[in-house]
Amino acid sequence: xxxxxxFLHGLSVAVQPDVLIYCVFGVVLGxxxxxxxxxxxxxxxxxxxxxxxxxxxxxxxxxxAGVYYGSQYGGAVASILLRLPGTPQSAVTTLDGYPLAxxxxxxxxxxxSMISSFFGSFIGIFVLILLSGVLASAATAFGxxxxxxxxxxxxVAASTIGAKHPAKGLxxxxxxxxxxxxxxxxxSGVQRFTFGQTELMDGVNLVALAMGLFGxxxxxxxxxxxxxxxxxPRVALRDLxxxxxxxxxxxxxxxxxxxxxxxxxxLPGTGSTISSFLAYAAERxxxxxxxxxxxxAIEGVAGPEAANNAAAISAFVPTLALGIPGDxxxxxxxxxxxxxxVQPGPLMLEARPDMFWGLIASFGIGNLLLLILNLPxxxxxxxxxxxxxxxxxxxILIFVCLGVYSVRGSSFDIFAVALIGAIGYALSLARxxxxxxxxxxxxxxxxxxxxxxxxxxxxxxxxxxxxxxxAAAFVIATGLLIVMALVQTIRRKSRGAQEAA
Amino acid sequence: xxxDIPDLAGGLLLSxxxxxxxxxxxxxxxxxxxxxxxxGFFPALxxxxxxxxxxxxxxxxxxxxxxxxxxAWKEALAxxxxxxxxxxxxxxxxxxxxxxxxxxxxxxxxxDRRIGWRLALALIVTALSVVVFHFGLxxxxxxxxxx
Numbered sequence: 128x129x130x131x132x133x134f135l136h137g138l139s140v141a142v143q144p145d146v147l148i149y150c151v152f153g154v155v156l157g158x159x160x161x162x163x164x165x166x167x168x169x170x171x172x173x174x175x176x177x178x179x180x181x182x183x184x185x186x187x188x189x190x191x192a193g194v195y196y197g198s199q200y201g202g203a204v205a206s207i208l209l210r211l212p213g214t215p216q217s218a219v220t221t222l223d224g225y226p227l228a229x230x231x232x233x234x235x236x237x238x239x240s241m242i243s244s245f246f247g248s249f250i251g252i253f254v255l256i257l258l259s260g261v262l263a264s265a266a267t268a269f270g271x272x273x274x275x276x277x278x279x280x281x282x283v284a285a286s287t288i289g290a291k292h293p294a295k296g297l298x299x300x301x302x303x304x305x306x307x308x309x310x311x312x313x314x315s316g317v318q319r320f321t322f323g324q325t326e327l328m329d330g331v332n333l334v335a336l337a338m339g340l341f342g343x344x345x346x347x348x349x350x351x352x353x354x355x356x357x358x359x360p361r362v363a364l365r366d367l368x369x370x371x372x373x374x375x376x377x378x379x380x381x382x383x384x385x386x387x388x389x390x391x392x393x394l395p396g397t398g399s400t401i402s403s404f405l406a407y408a409a410e411r412x413x414x415x416x417x418x419x420x421x422x423x424a425i426e427g428v429a430g431p432e433a434a435n436n437a438a439a440i441s442a443f444v445p446t447l448a449l450g451i452p453g454d455x456x457x458x459x460x461x462x463x464x465x466x467x468x469v470q471p472g473p474l475m476l477e478a479r480p481d482m483f484w485g486l487i488a489s490f491g492i493g494n495l496l497l498l499i500l501n502l503p504x505x506x507x508x509x510x511x512x513x514x515x516x517x518x519x520x521x522x523i524l525i526f527v528c529l530g531v532y533s534v535r536g537s538s539f540d541i542f543a544v545a546l547i548g549a550i551g552y553a554l555s556l557a558r559x560x561x562x563x564x565x566x567x568x569x570x571x572x573x574x575x576x577x578x579x580x581x582x583x584x585x586x587x588x589x590x591x592x593x594x595x596x597x598a599a600a601f602v603i604a605t606g607l608l609i610v611m612a613l614v615q616t617i618r619r620k621s622r623g624a625q626e627a628a
Numbered sequence: 629x630x631x632d633i634p635d636l637a638g639g640l641l642l643s644x645x646x647x648x649x650x651x652x653x654x655x656x657x658x659x660x661x662x663x664x665x666x667x668g669f670f671p672a673l674x675x676x677x678x679x680x681x682x683x684x685x686x687x688x689x690x691x692x693x694x695x696x697x698x699x700a701w702k703e704a705l706a707x708x709x710x711x712x713x714x715x716x717x718x719x720x721x722x723x724x725x726x727x728x729x730x731x732x733x734x735x736x737x738x739x740d741r742r743i744g745w746r747l748a749l750a751l752i753v754t755a756l757s758v759v760v761f762h763f764g765l766x767x768x769x770x771x772x773x774x775x
Contacts, residue, residue: 181765295635298642298681305649305674312667317657319667320649343707350703350737517738518745521731522753524707528714528730529723529761536768541715545708552704556697557634575670587663620688 130256134491137484141492146186146485153190154493157197158501161204162508164211165349165516166523168198169562172459173337174523176466177530184467185482189489191463195456196248196439196490199399200497203240203432204508208233208359216399216435219407223420223427230423234366234505235373239425240432241501243381247433248494250385251392251440255487258393258441259476262448266473269449272581272591276601278451278574281395283605285454286563289401293612295559300567306331307571314579326539333462335531335540336568339547340554340561342527346520347552359512362505373425380410380426384433392438395445395453399438406434440490447471447483451570455562458569632694639686646682649675706737722770723762727754 140146160171172191179187202217207224220240227236269277282304286296309320310330321327369377384406391402410430411420420427443460445453450472452458464471469479476483501508531540551561585591593599653659653671660666710733717726731750738746761767 178765292635292685294681294684295638298639298678298685301674301678301681302642302645305645305671305678308671308674314665315658315667317667319657319671320652343711347700347704347707350707351700351739515740517735517740518749520707520738521710521734521749522756524710524734525714525727525730525753525757528711528718529757529767532718532769533761533765533767538715538719541711541718545711545715548711549704549708554638556699557638559638578670579665582662583664585663587661589662 130260133480133484134256134488136480137486137488138491140185140481140485141189141488145183146189146489147492149182149186149190150193150489150493151496153193154197154200154497155500157194157199158201158497158508159511160194161198161201161213161217162511163201163514163516163519164205164209164213165352166345166519167214167341168195169337169456169459170341170345170523171198172456172463173334173341174526174530176334176337176459176463177533179463179466180534184464184469185485187463187467188460188482188486189493191460192443192486192489193493195460196436196493197497199432199436199439200241200244200501201508202435203244203428204237204505205359205512207236207240207428208362208509208512216403216439217432218400219403219431220428222407223422223424226421226423227425227428228360232423233360234362235369235425236423236428237362237505238367238369238502239373239377239428241498243377243384243429243433244436245494245498246378246381247385247388247436248440248490250382250433251389251437252487252490252494254389254393254437254441255444255447255490258444259448259483262444263473263476266449269473269597270581270595271577271584272595273597273601274449274451275574275577275581276592276598276605277395277449278570278577280601280605280608281445281451281453282563282567282570283608284395284397285566286560287608287612288397290612292558293616296563299554299559299561299563303564303567303569304571304574306336306564307568308575313572313576324539326537331568332531332534332540332543333466333569334534335543336547337459337462337565338527338531339544340551340565342523343544343548344551344555344561346523347548348555349516350520359509362509364503364506367502367505369425376425377429380406380430381433383409383413384430385437388434388437389441391434392441393444393453395451398442398454398456399435402438403431403435406430436494443486447475447486448473450475450573452566455566458566462569632689632692634694634697635689635692636686639682639684639689641682643679643682643686646675646678646680650679651675700737703737706734710734718769720773722772722774723758724754724771725773727757 160166171194198214202214203220205211205213206217206220207228210221210225212218224236282300286300287293290296387406388402391397410426411417445451446457452461528541531544554561592602650672653668657668658666659668710730714730728750731753735746
């Protein structure tokens with residue numbers, strides 16, 4: 128099926144009422160949690176995981192994806208109005224969005240962010256269609272060794288690129304991999320690390336893990352922080368309209384941001400947060416008036432917002448085409464698919480075209496909905512910022528408990544959430560990234576299976592990872608990343624020593 | 629000078645976990661051969677890697693100054709005990725009383741400590757969860773004690 132035909136077929140799936148309604152629900156909920164500081168897409172998707180048991184896999188995926196890219200739209204609202212990023216991806220939008228708001232141009236900044244987000248998403252969808260077809264057909268040549276090497280590259284990239292403490296990131300990934308070992312070993316049937324608990328035979332519950340790490344831990348950390356929000360200014364509909372001169376400053380930054388975003392989004396390990404920062408840096412560098420940046424430059428809103436939305440869409444490339452999530456949110460999506468017995472990967476395009484193209488078409492519909500809903504409703508979203516967090520978090524906690532209980536009717540899982548939540552909070556206090564733990568947890572069983580298979584085929588010859596060209600490329604890239612991380616750490620240490628002396 | 633406690637303690641703890649996993653996996657489970665790995669191979673390997681990474685985090689932190697951390701004790705205690713109460717009470721006391729109790733406990737940590745809004749919130753959340761989970765998703769859980 129060619130790209131265009133596939134997209135049309137996908138549209139016929141995505142406009143079915145029982146899929147469309149979850150698309151609408153997803154993007155509206157996504158915008159809502161994006162707007163609110165204190166709860167993000169990660170926590171919301173974890174919270175929705177149990178509900179997906181009641182849905183078709185298509186509807187479930189469309190809804191969860193809608194939450195993700197919807198939150199990218201919403202995230203900009205608090206960034207611009209309160210200088211408080213609603214999501215980490217929109218942190219860079221505060222730099223120029225907030226000054227614009229202080230100059231009374233909040234409406235224009237919001238309009239710029241919405242329209243650039245929309246633009247970025249469409250470039251992202253285009254790249255997704257283009258790349259996943261190519262990648263999926265190339266991936267049929269992948270063997271077990273190639274898969275294992277690629278997943279390890281993904282994990283190392285996610286924990287080292289742009290990280291201040293690569294060792295801490297890697298440690299989280301490895302801890303996640305170990306947690307992924309808990310339960311019945313598929314190859315031998317041996318119970319690993321269950322310590323006699325029958326509840327652990329199926330492994331650590333993904334829903335409990337995600338809810339504990341993101342729902343509970345984020346609530347604890349945010350009860351105090353999120354209460355200190357200021358009062359957002361009122362934004363009327365006509366404030367949104369930019370002047371002609373301002374309008375002319377949107378398209379090119381948005382195009383550059385979208386290209387950067389779709390490239391880095393598709394790479395494992397670099398997601399939408401990094402692309403938004405890169406887009407901002409790029410805009411400032413090529414601008415003829417770099418002094419405007421930080422004082423309310425439209426370009427400083429348009430570029431990053433286009434970049435983070437494009438990256439949010441193109442992040443689906445490795446997830447759908449290879450079955451390998453490049454970032455923790457994609458890991459949750461993959462987890463949701465596995466709950467439904469769907470294994471994403473190169474065969475998915477052939478085996479489940481409805482799901483693949485339906486999801487892509489839903490991106491188009493969802494983004495269109497976000498644009499036409501959010502511009503007129505902007506006043507409502509802004510007033511959402513007045514809801515105090517104390518009204519929300521007890522409800523979030525109850526839904527976490529009931530949600531995790533509903534999966535298999537076991538109170539054990541609620542206790543597990545409390546324990547994991549405490550651990551997750553401790554981790555975030557010590558500045559360990561729990562999202563990387565989840566990434567390792569989801570990829571762990573896949574890596575182990577492929578590693579075992581690769582070495583079984585090669586009769587125990589570890590050189591197989593260097594003899595196959597694809598695997599060798601991934602192994603070399605992984606090695607380079609580790610060396611770079613080491614060099615960076617040592618250099619920082621010697622600089623620190625000089626400063627101390 | 630304040631030490632970088634999180635990295636020091638966190639790294640050491642991770643190392644201990646790593647060593648435990650390494651020892652436990654290699655004594656309790658079959659390691660196998662490289663060509664036919666047993667169930668212990670992968671965890672033992674990971675345990676070893678984690679032990680090394682933990683030391684790499686902890687050792688440089690010995691001589692380093694750390695940023696102060698502020699632990700939200702009250703918030704953590706309120707949130708975690710709300711969840712524990714919920715876990716213990718759900719099947720015995722039923723959904724309605726346990727939700728009321730958990731919301732009241734969780735909201736202790738909020739900056740506004742008055743009882744009025746907390747009671748109102750408890751009633752709203754209870755009504756919502758009964759509607760969504762009992763009537764909507766048809767979850768089989770008692771609503772009241774002794775059902």
